[in-house]
Amino acid sequence: MWVHDLETLQFLDVNEAAVEHYGHSREQFLAMSILDVRPPPERGEGCETGAVISGSGRTWRHRKRSGEVIEVALYSQTLPYEGRPASLVAAVDMTVRKRAEEELSRTRLFLDTVIEYVPAVIVVKDAREFRYLLINRAAEEFYGISRDEVIGKTVYDIYPKETADRITSNHRQSLAEGQSRISYEHEVQTPRNGLRLITARSLPIIDAYGEPQYLLTVVEDVTERRRAEQRIAHLAHHDALTDLPNRAAFAERLAEALDRASLRGESFAVLCVDLDHFKEVNDSCGHAVGDAVLREIARRLRAAAGDAFLARLGGDEFALIATNGAQPAGAAALGDRLLAALVEEIEFEYHRFSIGLSIGVAVYPLDGTNATALVGNADAALYRAKAAGRGVVRFFEPDMDMQLRERRALQDDLRAAIGRGEFVLHYQPQARIDGRMIGFETLVRWRHPSRGLVSPASFIQVAEESGLILPLGEWILREACREAASWETPLNIAVNLSPVQFRHGDLPGLVHSLLIEAGLAPSRLEVEITEGVLIGDTARALSILRRLKALGVRIAMDDFGTGYSSLSYLQLFPFDKIKIDKRFVADVGQSEQSNAIVRAVIGLGHGLDMPVMAEGVETADQLAFLEGEACDEFQGYLLGPPRPIAEYAELVGEPPRVKASVARAG
Numbered sequence: 001m002w003v004h005d006l007e008t009l010q011f012l013d014v015n016e017a018a019v020e021h022y023g024h025s026r027e028q029f030l031a032m033s034i035l036d037v038r039p040p041p042e043r044g045e046g047c048e049t050g051a052v053i054s055g056s057g058r059t060w061r062h063r064k065r066s067g068e069v070i071e072v073a074l075y076s077q078t079l080p081y082e083g084r085p086a087s088l089v090a091a092v093d094m095t096v097r098k099r100a101e102e103e104l105s106r107t108r109l110f111l112d113t114v115i116e117y118v119p120a121v122i123v124v125k126d127a128r129e130f131r132y133l134l135i136n137r138a139a140e141e142f143y144g145i146s147r148d149e150v151i152g153k154t155v156y157d158i159y160p161k162e163t164a165d166r167i168t169s170n171h172r173q174s175l176a177e178g179q180s181r182i183s184y185e186h187e188v189q190t191p192r193n194g195l196r197l198i199t200a201r202s203l204p205i206i207d208a209y210g211e212p213q214y215l216l217t218v219v220e221d222v223t224e225r226r227r228a229e230q231r232i233a234h235l236a237h238h239d240a241l242t243d244l245p246n247r248a249a250f251a252e253r254l255a256e257a258l259d260r261a262s263l264r265g266e267s268f269a270v271l272c273v274d275l276d277h278f279k280e281v282n283d284s285c286g287h288a289v290g291d292a293v294l295r296e297i298a299r300r301l302r303a304a305a306g307d308a309f310l311a312r313l314g315g316d317e318f319a320l321i322a323t324n325g326a327q328p329a330g331a332a333a334l335g336d337r338l339l340a341a342l343v344e345e346i347e348f349e350y351h352r353f354s355i356g357l358s359i360g361v362a363v364y365p366l367d368g369t370n371a372t373a374l375v376g377n378a379d380a381a382l383y384r385a386k387a388a389g390r391g392v393v394r395f396f397e398p399d400m401d402m403q404l405r406e407r408r409a410l411q412d413d414l415r416a417a418i419g420r421g422e423f424v425l426h427y428q429p430q431a432r433i434d435g436r437m438i439g440f441e442t443l444v445r446w447r448h449p450s451r452g453l454v455s456p457a458s459f460i461q462v463a464e465e466s467g468l469i470l471p472l473g474e475w476i477l478r479e480a481c482r483e484a485a486s487w488e489t490p491l492n493i494a495v496n497l498s499p500v501q502f503r504h505g506d507l508p509g510l511v512h513s514l515l516i517e518a519g520l521a522p523s524r525l526e527v528e529i530t531e532g533v534l535i536g537d538t539a540r541a542l543s544i545l546r547r548l549k550a551l552g553v554r555i556a557m558d559d560f561g562t563g564y565s566s567l568s569y570l571q572l573f574p575f576d577k578i579k580i581d582k583r584f585v586a587d588v589g590q591s592e593q594s595n596a597i598v599r600a601v602i603g604l605g606h607g608l609d610m611p612v613m614a615e616g617v618e619t620a621d622q623l624a625f626l627e628g629e630a631c632d633e634f635q636g637y638l639l640g641p642p643r644p645i646a647e648y649a650e651l652v653g654e655p656p657r658v659k660a661s662v663a664r665a666g
C-alpha cells in the first residue's frame, strides 16, 4: 500500500509490504513517482487522460527493482494527505493468480479436447432439469444428432415419452445414489445406427455446496457385445447343426418340469427318439448329406412337436418333454405325430431317404420321479421299440428296466471278454443232399467264465449295437481262415457276417488281407449274409458284395424267408447260395404251409440259378422231403451239430498242427 500525491504522482508513503515486494527501500520510494515503477514503454500511459490509476481493480504492469515485471490490480481511494490531495492505493500482485488462471484455461482446453475426441459417448446435463449442456463428438455421431439440436433441451424434446421417462427415472436414481456409479442398459432408436442396446453410467458432479450440479453420463454401445454373448449362451444350449436345444438344455428343462410337476401334482412325459437306419446315410453318402438330412428331420420333428420341448441329445438321438395335456394319452398322440412326420421320404440332392423313428416313453410320476429314472426308462422303452421292429412308440413297463440293466452289463462283459479272448469257434458240417461233404459253417461261442458256453443268439445283437462285433467279427474271420487253411482236405469254410461289418471300415480289404495272411484260397471261403445287409444303403452293400465276389469269395443268403422283401433282394445280386431258414425246415412234412414255402424257395433258387441249402435238418424224414424237392445241400443236427473242429478231425484230415504252430512261432 502506498499514498501518492495526486498531482505530482510522487510517493508520499509506502508500507512494509510494498518495500518488500518491489525491492525499493522506503527512502528510494519517497524519491520516486508512481510512473517510475512502470516499465518504460508504458510509463506515461493514462497521464494525459488523468486516468493514471482511475477506477478500482484495473490491472497495470509494474516493474520491481529487480527488473521483473508484474501485474498488479490497483484499488484507490482519494484522500487528503498532509493537506494535499492524495490517493491511498492498495496494490494486489495478480501475476501468480493470472498464471494459475492461464494454467486453468489451458487445462480446460485440454480436457475439452479429450472429452471431445475420446471415442466414448459423453453427455453432460444439468442436475436439476436434465437439460443437455454438453455432448461430445462421439455422442453426435452415435445419436446422429448435432449438439446445436440438443444443447439446452431435455430428453423429452428428443425421445418418445416412454424412453424419456425411463432415462429421467434412471437419472433421478443416479442422483439419489450419489457418487456411486450405476449403469442402466436399454435400447435406443438412433437415426443413424438403428436400434442399439446401450449401457449408460451416470455420475453426479457435486458443486461447492455439496449439491449435484451436473450429471455426467458415459454411454457405451453394447449391441454387438450382447449379441455375441447371446450367441455364446445360445450355443451353450443349442445344437450347432440343427439349432435345437441340446443335452444341457434338455437336462435343465427336465429339472424344471420335475419341480413344477411335483409342486402341482401334475404328470408329464419324456420321449426318447432314435432314428432308424440313420447311420447308413452317413456311412454311404458322407457327413455333408447326413447333416442335411438331420437338419430336415429336426425341422419336421420341431413342426410335429407342437408345444412339447424338443432337444437333440446327439447323433441321431432326440428327446422330448411333453408337459401339456393328460398323460399317457398326450405322449401317445405326440408319438404318432412324430412318426407321421417322417413317413414322407426325405429328398436331398439326388438321394431319397426313408428314415423312420423308434420312440420310447416314460411318464412322470409313474415311471420315475427323477431325471435319471425317467430318461433311463424312456430309453429302455426305446430299446424295446427298436427290438419290436422299429417305427413304433413303446411305453415303459417295469420289466424293461431290468432288461436294460442286463443289456448294459452284458455289453461290459463282452468288451472284457474280447480283451481276454474268451471266444471259441464251433464248426458245423455242410453236405450235398447225397451226403458228400462240402465244408463247415463256423459258429461262434462265448466261453464264459461262470456261465459256460454262451450261444451267439444271446450276445450277437448286443455286440452289433455296441460296435463290438467289429473286433469280434475280425477275429472270427481270421480264426476261421487260419483253421481252414490248416486242413489237409480242402473243404470249404462258411463264415457269418453281420450287417454292421458292411457299414464300417473296408470289409473287402480286410477279407483279402486275412486270406493272404492265412494262405487260404478265396474259393474256399463262403460268407453268409442276411437281408439286414441290404436294408438301408443297398447300393453301398451291393458294391461291397461285388468286391468280395471279385476276390473269388462266395456269398450265401442266410436265413432266407424270415425277412421282408426277399424276392427283390435275390434279383439284386447273384448269390452263390440260398439257405432256407431252419424254422421252415423244422415243419416240413407236417405243415402244408412250410412244405409250400420250402418248395417255392427251391424253385425260386433254381429259377435264378442259385443252389439252395436247407439248414436245421434234424430228421431223415426232413432230408427225404428235401431230396424229393431237389434241394441241393443241407446242414443240421442230422449231419452233425456245431462242435470244436477237433471232433471233426477225421473229416478235415489230420491237420498239420505241429507244423502250423512252429511256422507261427517262427
Ligand code: C2E
Binding pocket: 428, 442, 443, 444, 455, 456, 457, 460, 473, 476, 495, 496, 497, 498, 528, 558, 559, 582, 615, 616, 617, 618, 635, 636, 637, 638, 641, 642
Ligand atoms: P445261423 O447262421 O442261421 O446259424 C445256424 C444256427 O442254427 C446255429 O445256431 C446252429 O447251431 C443252429 N443249428 C444248426 N443245426 C441245427 C439243427 O439241426 N436244428 C436246430 N434247431 N438248430 C440248428 P447258433 O450257433 O446258436 O447261431 C445262431 C445265429 O447266430 C446264427 O444263425 C448266426 O446268425 C449268428 N452267428 C453265429 N455265429 C456267428 C458269427 O460268427 N458271426 C456272426 N456275425 N453271427 C453269428
Ligand code: MG
Binding pocket: 441, 496, 528, 558
Ligand atoms: Mg449262418
Ligand code: MG
Binding pocket: 558, 559, 579, 581, 582, 615
Ligand atoms: Mg441261418
